[in-house]
Amino acid sequence: MIKHLFFNALLALLPFIGFSQTFGIVIHGGAGNGISPEYLSEERSKAYESALDRAIRFGYSLLEDGMDAVSVVEAVIVELENNSLFNAGFGAVANANNEVFHDASIMRGSDLNAGAVANVFGPKNPIRAALAVMDQSKHVMLTDRGAEVFAASQNLIMLTEADKETYIQAAPKPKLSKKGTVGCVVLDMYGNLAAGTSTGGTSKKLPGRVGDSPIIGAGTWADNRSCAVSATGDGEYFIRSGAAQYVGSSMRMLSLDIQTSLESSIAEVAELGGEGGLIGIDKDGNIGWDFNTKGMFRAAHASYMSKPIVEMYGK
Ligand code: ASP
Secondary structure, three states: OOHHHEEEEEEHHHHOOOOOOOOEEEEEEEEOOOOOOOOOHHHHHHHHHHHHHHHEEEEEEHHHHOHHHHHHHHHHHHHHOOOOOOOOOOHHOOOOOOOOEEEEEEEOOOOEEEEEEEEEEEEEHHHHHHHHHHOOOOEEEEEEEHHHHHHHHOOEEEEOOOHHHHHHHHHOOOOHOOOOOOOEEOOOOOOEEEEEEEOOOOOOOOOOOOOOOOOOOOEEEEOOOEEEEEEOOOHHHHHHHHHHHHHHHHHHHOOOOOOHHHHHHHHHHHHOOEEEEEEEEEEEOEEEEEEOOOEEEEEEEEEEOOOEEEEEEOO
């Protein structure tokens, strides 16, 4: 116990004594064939670019200040959930009944603990509900009403019935939808990895449908021994191939690098007929992404880079 306290105190001191292990962050705001200049107006693409740029700089500044990986993932995803440009939180798309339900998950690489909520409407920021499940319950996933009751018990900001209407108004008509799920993967300066993903799911989904985003191993994965990964795309295929965990396993068992592992996982998804993308960061701070759609909203920054990368189209 004393050894543990001493170790934690030492970790807390690291940023103040100029300790600078490599750290970094990668985010995505969804992948799809609608993310291409033929579908996105210049104005809308600028809006995405600046939202991604803001979020990546925000996350990076928290890392520079010494914040831990899980807290950075939470803070960045909250920022993206509050932006109606993305299909998560406030901007979540509606299901076939014109209702909005969220899926979210978060995972900590140091102990492989994780939390998730699926098919919930209530917590203003679903990623916070997922974090509460990880930190304040002995479970990994809560769904539907049970998740809502639990979130309310954790003093999270809850939406009211009246808010539902506002959410439906904010939800785009499917044909015009160029929005995407949001995800964030982080390596902090203490060598800890974390990953999180949040979404409204696929538009016009059947009521009760749960995608890959809240499923640990499919949409989200973090393991300090390998990497942190977040997925976006046709969730059913990412579930069937175990896409996020596949990347970690490729690194650990086959000694593949992060980029090759991400590409190999996307190839599996594609082989099944699915489309989408993955972002990742490994335990040494190497970053990567891959997708088999026309575009993916994405950004990255790391302590060895002079400025963030923000990209949307092509590879
Ligand atoms: N993967 C999400 C889902 O299937 C959707 C997306 O990423 O766009 O729910």
